[in-house]
Amino acid sequence: MTLFELIEKCQTLKAEMNSISDWIAEKAADPKTPMEEIEEKKKKRDEINARYELVKAERDKNEAAQREQLKKMVPMSGIVDEKAAKVKAKADFYRAALVGDNSDVAKAYQGLGGIPALDADLGNGSKLLPTNMSNELIVEPAVENPMREVVRVSNISGLEEPKLIFEFGDAFGNRTDKQTANEIKIEGDLVAYGRNKVKVKARVTDTVIHGSDLNLASEIENGLKSGLAENEMSRMFAENPTTEYAHMSFYSAVNGIKVVTGNTKQAAIAAALADLPIAFRRNAKIAMSAIDWFDMWKDNLNQSGTFYEERPLQLFGKKVVLVDDADDPIVGDFNYARINYDITTTYDVDKDVDAGMYKFVLTAWYDIKMRLKSAFRRAKVSKAAEPDPEG
Secondary structure (H helix, E strand, O other), X not given: OOHHHHHHXXXXXXXXXXXXXXXXXXXXXXXXXXXXXXXXXXXXXXXXXXXXXXXXXXXXXXHHHHXXXXXXXXXXXXXXXXXXXXXHHHHHHHHHHHHOOHHHHHHHHHHOOOOOOOHHHOOOOOOEOOHHHHHHHHOOOOOOOHHHXXXXXXXXXXXXXXXXXOOOOOOHHHOOOHHXXXXXXXXXXXXXXXXXXXXXXXEEEHHHHOOOHHHHHHHHHHHHHHHHHHHHHHHHOOOOOOHHHHHHOOOOOOOOOEEEXXXXXXXXHHHHHHHOOHHHHOOOEEEEOHHHHHHHHHHOOOOOOOOOOOOOOEEOOEEEEEOOOOOXXXXXXXXXXXXXXXXXXXXXXXXXXXXXXEEEEEEEEEEEEEOOHHHEEEEEEOHHHOOOOOO
């Protein structure tokens, strides 16, 4: 019997055993159910449990044999590919979690450097990801969200930080940037980060689960990272955010980021850059949509150079970050924006038996704050310059 077949049989037996255990727990409290019937079910459960242990032992033996075979394939030098070992450890964790074997989850968890906090950590209730895996999923930059390249990303519980990264001078009264001084005077000089829950799901088929380690690990992690990135971008550039998430958006009235206008978006960006205080302008970048960038690039090409050659993403000597959610360009020093995840992340799993589809669900808590709103400007085309929709 193949390893795949043994894993499937373990799943089937365990599901049947859990079903009978649930029935016993329910009927034990029902006086109408004869004790003989309950005792019969207990015998059945014990029999299935014995069968499960036999099949599990055979499965473990099969797995051990395959591991030994893999070890023999390692070069004689004894050097183990750390990257491959890490992928395997992750795949073991995901596979064990999805097929619902808590004993294997505990082993895989420890293989990833995590220490289970009793059975509650890996059984019912709060199920925690190993810290190093959690950091990779939510803190390490994900290419799917280009804003992560320019804003700060952290994983600190109960984070509070000063609004200003560095000191400007002796007193705000002597500064020309009155907007910053007023903001700090009204709101205080500390920013406190909250916890806003987000759930992202990675769907995988049973063929992927029982396939290669690399496919399984990459399938789940790509799905989770993409989901988190999409959530972050939709919050940062929401035009009409809900009250709960309004403080996360560059466009929200709650943040009150100053709007600077121009006859065109390019003119508005130039005006926004000029309007920024020099301390923020020095490190300013421009977040804008790809279609706006290509329109400006085309308009300024002036028939010189090769049309399709790769060109640096720069405008007015400032780096451009392409974000399709950015309807109006945002100009500013993005060091003054931060995405902070709480250190607690949990996972859960589910299976659609009919579709043969598993779901690995990550629950994370995070917050996005504009640490200093005066460090940003919203570049907008003036109403007088907008085309008449009826004309």
